[in-house]
Amino acid sequence: MYETVVTNVRLIDREGAFNIGITKGKIDAITKDEIHGKNSWEGYGDLVLPPFVELHTHLDTVLTAGKPVSNQTGTLAEAIEIWTEAKSRLDIEDVSRRAAEALKLLISQGVLFIRAAVDISDPDLRALQAVLKVKETFSSIIDLQIVAFPQEGLESKENQEKMECAVRMGADGVSAVPHLEKTNKAGIDSLDFCFKIARKYEKFIHVFCDEVDDPNSRFLESLAELTISQGMEGKVSASHAIALAYYDDDYAQQVIQLVKQAQLTIVSCPLVNSSMQGRFDAFPKGRGITRVKSLYEEGVNVCIAHDDVQTPFYPLGSGNILQAAHLGMHLAHMTGTSELKAGLEMITAHPAKGFMVEEQYGLEIRKPASFITLPAATLTELISHQPSCRYVFKNGKLVSSTQPKMTTWHVPF
Numbered sequence: 347m348y349e350t351v352v353t354n355v356r357l358i359d360r361e362g363a364f365n366i367g368i369t370k371g372k373i374d375a376i377t378k379d380e381i382h383g384k385n386s387w388e389g390y391g392d393l394v395l396p397p398f399v400e401l402h403t404h405l406d407t408v409l410t411a412g413k414p415v416s417n418q419t420g421t422l423a424e425a426i427e428i429w430t431e432a433k434s435r436l437d438i439e440d441v442s443r444r445a446a447e448a449l450k451l452l453i454s455q456g457v458l459f460i461r462a463a464v465d466i467s468d469p470d471l472r473a474l475q476a477v478l479k480v481k482e483t484f485s486s487i488i489d490l491q492i493v494a495f496p497q498e499g500l501e502s503k504e505n506q507e508k509m510e511c512a513v514r515m516g517a518d519g520v521s522a523v524p525h526l527e528k529t530n531k532a533g534i535d536s537l538d539f540c541f542k543i544a545r546k547y548e549k550f551i552h553v554f555c556d557e558v559d560d561p562n563s564r565f566l567e568s569l570a571e572l573t574i575s576q577g578m579e580g581k582v583s584a585s586h587a588i589a590l591a592y593y594d595d596d597y598a599q600q601v602i603q604l605v606k607q608a609q610l611t612i613v614s615c616p617l618v619n620s621s622m623q624g625r626f627d628a629f630p631k632g633r634g635i636t637r638v639k640s641l642y643e644e645g646v647n648v649c650i651a652h653d654d655v656q657t658p659f660y661p662l663g664s665g666n667i668l669q670a671a672h673l674g675m676h677l678a679h680m681t682g683t684s685e686l687k688a689g690l691e692m693i694t695a696h697p698a699k700g701f702m703v704e705e706q707y708g709l710e711i712r713k714p715a716s717f718i719t720l721p722a723a724t725l726t727e728l729i730s731h732q733p734s735c736r737y738v739f740k741n742g743k744l745v746s747s748t749q750p751k752m753t754t755w756h757v758p759f
């Protein structure tokens with residue numbers, strides 16, 4: 347007799363219906379045999395997956411789109427302008443309330459590992475104070491990594507001190523935005539500073555890298571080289587890497603090899619970047635994502651993230667990471683059956699590696715019983731329909747359940 351049993355679920359790569367037995371919060375059995383538990387949940391033939399992992403979101407800006415003004419041009423420049431004004435009068439209670447609301451949205455859609463970049467350029471690090479508070483509140487349900495994110499750069503002494511202060515307050519990782527610094531040299535210096543702090547406090551690095559439609563933005567190469575020279579392989583991620591799509595093929599291939607050697611995790615954000623990038627290109631316009639397919643084929647740990655949910659940077663978004671995978675597979679030209687499987691890996695196993703939780707992650711005996719079930723018969727159906735999770739389990743406990751949508755016909759056929 348197990349403590350909890352979830353019956354009649356399908357695995358992505360095995361035929362037939364399985365039952366999962368849970369003991370002391372761990373997976374104790376995955377079997378076709380009939381098993382019984384003190385608590386039992388009917389799985390209705392749903393797909394069962396390990397939880398989704400969101401490697402790039404923002405809990406300080408979240409759910410502020412249109413409050414009080416909307417980004418009319420849709421550009422990064424106008425978004426930064428709106429956010430700069432808003433953060434000058436940021437209220438800790440307001441940030442906490444929005445962050446909590448967003449986390450509930452993500453959790454109910456199966457995301458149990460979340461990496462959130464928090465802007466550290468507001469007065470008194472209020473955004474960070476708020477997100478740290480929310481992290482504490484949700485600590486039994488999700489793993490939340492906070493990245494100290496210097497939206498206004500790292501050139502000034504003041505911003506450098508804020509970065510160090512953020513780490514002392516509890517940020518788990520550090521970031522830089524080299525392409526937004528005033529000069530190329532300042533961009534390289536920002537990466538150097540980021541590595542200095544990461545090594546001093548033993549933190550991971552997650553850089554917002556080359557988020558521009560400009561082949562001259564070459565910070566990904568520098569990031570990979572620094573990762574190798576500083577011995578931080580496997581502990582560094584880069585979001586966006588849009589410029590890689592604009593490099594000529596020879597240079598792009600050279601950078602991809604360096605990225606692979608450095609064991610960088612590359613995070614593509616197709617929802618935000620397909621709408622924001624390519625705006626100023628002449629036709630034909632860029633697709634707004636990095637070279638996802640080439641990176642994947644070369645064995646780089648490439649991931650897809652949802653990124654913003656209703657912010658000045660991106661007014662849309664439901665927090666459903668399957669929507670990001672769905673769009674990502676379109677933009678990356680990856681709609682073959684095995685490529686759709688790769689798309690699923692990009693929101694599960696790959697970001698779990700970037701999150702550095704591989705040993706605790708996956709549907710395997712003795713691993714934590716944290717998993718999700720979704721009403722879809724096949725992978726193609728899952729990616730096409732992007733359903734909400736029927737069940738979200740964390741360490742053997744049911745966290746949330748959502749009724750699948752159902753259509754009733756009122757006409758004869």
Ligand SMILES: [Zn+2]
Pocket residue numbers: 402403404653654
């Ligand atoms: Zn972002």
